[in-house]
Amino acid sequence: MFNYTIRRLFLAIPTLFFISLIIFLLLDLAPSDPTANLPLTIPPEVREKIRQSLGLGEPIHIRYLLWCKQFFINEPLNIMEQWFGWDIAGDRLRVLSWQTRSPVVDLIVQRTPQTLWVVGMSYVVGVLIALPIGIISAYRQYSWFDQVGTFISMIGFSVPTFFTGVLMIVVFSVWLGWFPSIYDTTHQVTDWASFWQQIRQMVMPVAVLALFNAAQISRFMRASMLDNLNQDYVRTARAKGLGERTVVLVHVLRNSLIPVVTVIALGVPQVFGGAIITEQVFKVNGLGQLLIISIQGGDLPTVQTLTFIFAFLIVLFNLIADVLYGVLDPRIRYD
Amino acid sequence: MTVLDVKNLRTVFKTRQGEIHAVNSVSFDLKPGELLGVVGESGSGKSVTMMSLIGLVPSPPAIVDGGYVNFDGQDLLRTDQDRLRGVRGAKIGFIFQDPMTSLNPVFSIGFQLSEPLRNHMGMNKTAARKRAAELLDLVGIPDAARRLSDFPHQFSGGMRQRVMIAMALACDPKVLIADEPTTALDVTIQAQILELVKELRNKLGMAIIWITHDLGVIAGIADRVMVMYGGQVVEQAPVRELFENPQHPYTRALLQTIPSVRGTRTDKLRVIEGQPPILYAEPSACSFRDRCTHAFERCGIENPLRKTLTSGHDVACFWDPATGEARHD
Numbered sequence: 001m002f003n004y005t006i007r008r009l010f011l012a013i014p015t016l017f018f019i020s021l022i023i024f025l026l027l028d029l030a031p032s033d034p035t036a037n038l039p040l041t042i043p044p045e046v047r048e049k050i051r052q053s054l055g056l057g058e059p060i061h062i063r064y065l066l067w068c069k070q071f072f073i074n075e076p077l078n079i080m081e082q083w084f085g086w087d088i089a090g091d092r093l094r095v096l097s098w099q100t101r102s103p104v105v106d107l108i109v110q111r112t113p114q115t116l117w118v119v120g121m122s123y124v125v126g127v128l129i130a131l132p133i134g135i136i137s138a139y140r141q142y143s144w145f146d147q148v149g150t151f152i153s154m155i156g157f158s159v160p161t162f163f164t165g166v167l168m169i170v171v172f173s174v175w176l177g178w179f180p181s182i183y184d185t186t187h188q189v190t191d192w193a194s195f196w197q198q199i200r201q202m203v204m205p206v207a208v209l210a211l212f213n214a215a216q217i218s219r220f221m222r223a224s225m226l227d228n229l230n231q232d233y234v235r236t237a238r239a240k241g242l243g244e245r246t247v248v249l250v251h252v253l254r255n256s257l258i259p260v261v262t263v264i265a266l267g268v269p270q271v272f273g274g275a276i277i278t279e280q281v282f283k284v285n286g287l288g289q290l291l292i293i294s295i296q297g298g299d300l301p302t303v304q305t306l307t308f309i310f311a312f313l314i315v316l317f318n319l320i321a322d323v324l325y326g327v328l329d330p331r332i333r334y335d
Numbered sequence: 336m337t338v339l340d341v342k343n344l345r346t347v348f349k350t351r352q353g354e355i356h357a358v359n360s361v362s363f364d365l366k367p368g369e370l371l372g373v374v375g376e377s378g379s380g381k382s383v384t385m386m387s388l389i390g391l392v393p394s395p396p397a398i399v400d401g402g403y404v405n406f407d408g409q410d411l412l413r414t415d416q417d418r419l420r421g422v423r424g425a426k427i428g429f430i431f432q433d434p435m436t437s438l439n440p441v442f443s444i445g446f447q448l449s450e451p452l453r454n455h456m457g458m459n460k461t462a463a464r465k466r467a468a469e470l471l472d473l474v475g476i477p478d479a480a481r482r483l484s485d486f487p488h489q490f491s492g493g494m495r496q497r498v499m500i501a502m503a504l505a506c507d508p509k510v511l512i513a514d515e516p517t518t519a520l521d522v523t524i525q526a527q528i529l530e531l532v533k534e535l536r537n538k539l540g541m542a543i544i545w546i547t548h549d550l551g552v553i554a555g556i557a558d559r560v561m562v563m564y565g566g567q568v569v570e571q572a573p574v575r576e577l578f579e580n581p582q583h584p585y586t587r588a589l590l591q592t593i594p595s596v597r598g599t600r601t602d603k604l605r606v607i608e609g610q611p612p613i614l615y616a617e618p619s620a621c622s623f624r625d626r627c628t629h630a631f632e633r634c635g636i637e638n639p640l641r642k643t644l645t646s647g648h649d650v651a652c653f654w655d656p657a658t659g660e661a662r663h664d
């Protein structure tokens with residue numbers, strides 16, 4: 001298992017370089033112009049100068065290698081300096097955003113907490129709701145609980161978050177006035193009152209995303225439980241005189257969780273990128289919103305870096321899912 | 336003196352397509368240390384009968400009712416779930432047909448063997464593990480203590496069935512129910528398992544119910560045989576008596592399907608023509624009559640009851656093979 005993990009990690013390196021190249025080429029192909037959003041009064045020569053100053057005059061392979069150097073060498077060095085207080089001499093060029101002229105990594109560091117709080121929390125809540133619902137729905141298949149669960153998850157599944165999000169704003173903010181419709185990122189938690197305020201502003205975005213996540217995962221959990229409930233080993237467990245709790249929550253659940261855990265692990269990268277729409281609806285200035293703004297502004301370094309980080313997380317969590325599979329299922333042996 | 340006494344057991348499956356009467360008024364008993372063989376075609380209700388005894392049929396859709404199942408001074412059909420669980424795996428052990436799927440793939444053999452011991456005998460982890468190793472040793476698995484931490488996929492089919500047997504015997508049951516335990520195994524392994532069970536019976540002295548398709552196996556190990564058809568017991572006799580003097584046309588047909596190695600080879604393999612019935616209602620006539628070569632008018636209007644011929648031999652049929660005519664009541 002250990003060797004397998006190490007080997008997979010090494011294999012990931014060329015994969016990631018390849019992915020970064022593809023992203024770079026695709027973005028270069030895209031007809032976007034970083035000066036398009038500037039006022040129309042700026043004359044074309046000046047625009048051209050701006051483009052040159054952003055490095056767009058260089059040939060594509062130079063620009064790619066430059067990004068690689070900045071991202072893979074300069075940025076990690078910079079982080080190490082900050083963490084360990086080192087001072088490695090030299091003024092290194094960092095990946096700079098074209099729109100804000102500040103380092104992209106700093107932007108990401110600024111925005112990650114909001115995303116983790118709202119989207120990450122919704123994923124955790126979604127999973128915590130989905131697992132028991134899936135288990136009970138399967139154990140009591142076709143009961144009213146199962147029917148209601150099926151109906152709700154079908155809604156969560158098929159109604160897009162920009163609809164449920166707006167619907168919740170209309171109902172709970174406009175009509176009832178229970179929750180704020182906008183997520184205030186500058187809000188600081190200092191005491192119980194401000195903590196309560198933080199909870200209130202998180203409720204709606206978390207609820208919208210959690211419904212969406214829970215819908216998928218609970219269906220998956222239910223299907224996996226149903227697969228296992230009819231297996232022969234369940235009858236054996238009952239024939240041994242074990243209680244229903246042990247039969248279902250030890251024997252069946254342990255088997256059913258194997259594919260579900262994999263799916264949950266594979267879904268984690270989406271936490272970082274997938275909530276773009278919900279972040280827009282509730283004005284959460286997280287990573288998803290950063291990506292949207294950068295795309296609209298033709299801010300290629302930011303888009304490139306963000307997309308690459310998503311790709312990195314996907315590769316990483318694929319590996320984690322595979323390793324978890326091997327840990328949970330004794331029949332799987334990696335060597 | 337009996338360990339298990341079953342009277343008028345009935346099991347009905349309420350499905351979307353309607354009711355299926357899988358077990359119809361089955362009665363039998365089991366004496367201490369006896370080996371009762373149960374034979375019958377696929378779908379004749381052998382498994383459902385045995386699983387109904389200890390509440391192992393899925394309910395819903397199944398409804399089990401009937402007279403009583405007398406075991407160890409209590410009626411298993413009318414005890415609560417907790418007491419029934421105390422019987423399952425402790426006083427009545429069960430072995431299933433397919434050893435490849437009957438063990439949980441993600442738990443170690445040691446864990447699965449320890450479960451009934453910890454559950455019923457209140458052993459702690461260490462004691463249960465020690466006993467589990469003894470049990471594995473008892474069923475002839477070499478290097479037992481070390482293999483406890485292995486998982487089912489690391490065992491062969493025959494060894495897994497040995498593990499199942501060890502598990503069923505863990506708490507020293509009075510009755511062992513073996514539902515076609517050798518059907519999924521190849522012939523040499525089958526013989527080994529049979530030998531093992533015979534040996535264990537002599538050593539431990541429990542009564543055994545052995546379900547099988549294979550009359551050859553029955554001849555080798557059973558004391559008494561019960562033939563089932565259409566969810567009913569159609570004939571019951573001591574094993575020699577049944578082979579020498581079969582009464583029911585179905586039993587006779589079954590015996591003729593055994594290919595003989597010594598006999599003449601001119602015959603094709605014999606089969607019983609037709610399909611076993613699916614019982615959408617409680618039988619009001621003999622359920623074998625459509626396939627029976629001796630059926631007459633009465634067989635279509637009345638369901639024959641079991642009738643004792645000699646001590647220990649009874650049959651549910653209106654036709655008498657001795658005379659070739661209807662039996663006199």
Ligand SMILES: Nc1ncnc2c1ncn2[C@@H]1O[C@H](COP(=O)(O)OP(=O)(O)OP(=O)(O)O)[C@@H](O)[C@H]1O
Nearest residue numbers: 348350355357376377378379380381382383384396
């Ligand atoms: N869960 C169920 N739902 C509906 N009908 C069932 C169910 N389980 C069994 N039956 C029916 O009960 C009848 C008896 O089945 P059973 O499994 O007892 O046969 P069997 O004699 O053990 O056959 P085999 O030799 O193939 O194991 C069959 O007709 C079957 O269709």
Ligand SMILES: [Mg+2]
Nearest residue numbers: 381382383514
């Ligand atoms: Mg069966």
